[in-house]
Amino acid sequence: LQEWWTNVRLFLVNAYEMGRSDPRQFIFAAKSGLALAIVSVLIFFKEPFTYITQYSIWAILTVIVVFEFSIGATLSKGFNRALGTFSAGVLALAIAQVSMWAGEWQEVVIVVSIFVAGSISSYVKMYPSMKPYEYGFRVFMLTFCIVLVSGTSHFVQTAVSRLLLIGVGAGVCLIVNICVYPIWAGEDLHKLVVKNFRGVATSLEGCVNNYLQHFGYERIPSKILVYQALDDPLYSGYRSAVQSTSEEDALLGFAVWEPPHGRYKMLRYPWSNYVKVSGALRHCAFMVMAMHGCILAEIQASAELRNMFKNEIQKVGTEGARILRELGSKVEKLERLSPDVDLLEKVHEAAEELQMMIDQKSYHLVNSEKWAPGRQPKEFEDPDRFQELKEDEIKPNVINSLSEANLNLNPKPPLPYKTQDRNVPNMSAHPSMVHWGSSEDVLKNQTHWPSRLSILGDTILNVREVRTYESASALSLATFTSLLIEFVARLQNLVSAFEELSEAAKFSEPVNPLEVK
């Protein structure tokens, strides 16, 4: 019982926190309580007319079903309900007329028509383009059955009083929902897109910084391995942008129902363009995801190599994140890009610098000494110390275990070593020692591929294979930079989508073009 009570308290605290972080949820709850109370008052007042009390359920049902969080959702459900009720009412009245001619077969006609109507509407509502009207089909079936079953004598009275009370319910819903602190789905969609921009920017910065600081997961959280939500800013930033498709589609479905309002003063506001911009952002986020994959990977570039390209990579990352934030805030403020500033210029410059740097130093990216033995870089001055250092911390697991296995292996230094660049904080946690494992014991029994080498090491390994992994580790930097550059290339697509949106939605000109950089 103690435990139960703790759980209840925890639940209450969390529920309160939920409302505090988004007060609209308190407001929504109060609004829906208000709508229900109003409807019940109306029904009390009308008590003299007994048949209204009998059908009062319709008004209450309508309020409960139609009252949704956003105005768009309420309107679309209300429309569904009205259309479903009306068409079902007409059809049912017609069939009731037919059934009366059928004389003693009346019941059979009614039951058969219920079967047929129920089957057809169940079938059609599964058709993909009918999905948004699913609720309408349910209402259709309900009304159809009720009208036919309610006894042949007062079809018209049933249908009319139903319609009347549904009208009352829907009217109360709309009035309360629109007049009391309206919550618009379009605004939510807008905010979601802005949030995605910020999330991807944070992820990008995090990826680049972690990569440069040689950050490695001690154990990769198993939730990442099976792509579940996790509270890691680096991961959750791009994940939520990638995952928000269904939420965006739902909000889009509601937003198109909403009349012009607030800052969106336009008939047929181009909400779908927001979704398109978000899709283009997602296309960029996939590259961030792949870069994160480089951090998760077992084969990692050495810290020296990363330091060599540090400034260039850092610059591209910072510029890329800046552009995402800039676009995000442009979307937020409904502002166009200023025409006289080329937003992408700086990031393209930075990417070109990185590319040139890679080009100049490309011999670092492959195990050069193998085929150009005379071209050892000059910085490599103290081979003994380097060797020692390498055995202590730079060498990956694999090689350590090989040395222990007395394979008479004297690994050649595959990468140039710069002493002046050793300002990396957590060198001792070398990412090659990352274990793909789970802190929650859900994925046990993980002997992984490159580390398998060390297990089988005694028998099959030879120098050649070890060097293979060394060269792979150097290429891993090339991969990271390629992905980064591809990310930059995809930004163009994002900017195009944004420009199209700003055109279609008639964004305002930037207020102060000089301030915008």
Next chain:
Amino acid sequence: LQEWWTNVRLFLVNAYEMGRSDPRQFIFAAKSGLALAIVSVLIFFKEPFTYITQYSIWAILTVIVVFEFSIGATLSKGFNRALGTFSAGVLALAIAQVSMWAGEWQEVVIVVSIFVAGSISSYVKMYPSMKPYEYGFRVFMLTFCIVLVSGTSHFVQTAVSRLLLIGVGAGVCLIVNICVYPIWAGEDLHKLVVKNFRGVATSLEGCVNNYLQHFGYERIPSKILVYQALDDPLYSGYRSAVQSTSEEDALLGFAVWEPPHGRYKMLRYPWSNYVKVSGALRHCAFMVMAMHGCILAEIQASAELRNMFKNEIQKVGTEGARILRELGSKVEKLERLSPDVDLLEKVHEAAEELQMMIDQKSYHLVNSEKWAPGRQPKEFEDPDRFQELKEDEIKPNVINSLSEANLNLNPKPPLPYKTQDRNVPNMSAHPSMVHWGSSEDVLKNQTHWPSRLSILGDTILNVREVRTYESASALSLATFTSLLIEFVARLQNLVSAFEELSEAAKFSEPVNPLEVK
């Protein structure tokens, strides 16, 4: 009108096709029609008791709301409905009692309690862990209001007849749904996971093959750029695997409600492990997505370079796809991995070969001649012809336009050229000429970054920058192979997740271990 009629015909044909491709949808439609018809017959029979006719709506409403596609969904909705109705009924009766003591304040007490109950349940149902019970809260509100409003004199009668008729409706739903061709959500989940395995395998093969055949999109479909659905097997394979998270979660939510059935003879069947396997598959699929990104990219490796590594890349791709298919069919057949065969051995071998090949030929991946001018590959025997050929078709757009601009540029051949390897089919469609554009004119105005160079070429370009792009194109191959190797590394994680599933779900031993390879 003509057009309208065409649309209607098209709709009917499509709707019929939908049912033909999955006949369960016909069956579901017929079943729900049947359930409705049975309920309406029951209500006709009981017509002597007038109060039942008055409340017949409850039975019909229950059938319409509770009858869902799969058994799990029906059970979970039925449970929600029962719990909501029952708790609301009890609470409403208690409050009605209190309100009677209140004397003339009775109405006020009732309206206030409706407001409070409506607000609280609207609020709690938005709490994330309460989402599956959202429907239950609606039912709670409905019953609560109905019982309180329906007039103080026959609270008990209202509550009892409601419960009775809801029981009738729910009973009919369950009987029809379970006895007539049952549709299980768990089976759907199972099939969805298998389908994802196949989809990713197809995408992987497609990526590798297209990459090796130097396939380039003439124009990249704009739907890919904004991550919308598109009927391209390469793209839709991994996209549907990545996108299926929400569908999986929904099916999982229903599957846990289902009793043991068919091949899943086990209480508390580990459905969540299927979702976990699918998540691990998704983790692999992200690498396929990144490889697809290499195909979409503008900077592409030359055909020569691809041919050089063709066999190795092909082998890794084929083996990887084979493993995915193998695991998929193991999941489908509910079979364990055979303990004496190491599933991943071959793909690891292939990946190691590829890695070694890369290592040996790494000088092809960087523009080597710059820092090792004496080391021009021997195969390069006819410089004049090569030069000519290069200008005709191998050189990317950028360089062509530069030559035209008379920049006095004499590009050095950055890559070795093997005449004997020229068996690539569509060489003339060089991917560097890919235009990021849309066949649907939705993303116009696309001047893209590397091609921007050719626009600005007259003024700023110099030989150094051109060579930068050449080296970038060589590194693009390194990226592709790195991603492929990372994909292979992630397979281990997938196999672990599968083994965990096969353990938890007590999969059978493989029937013929000799046949399984």
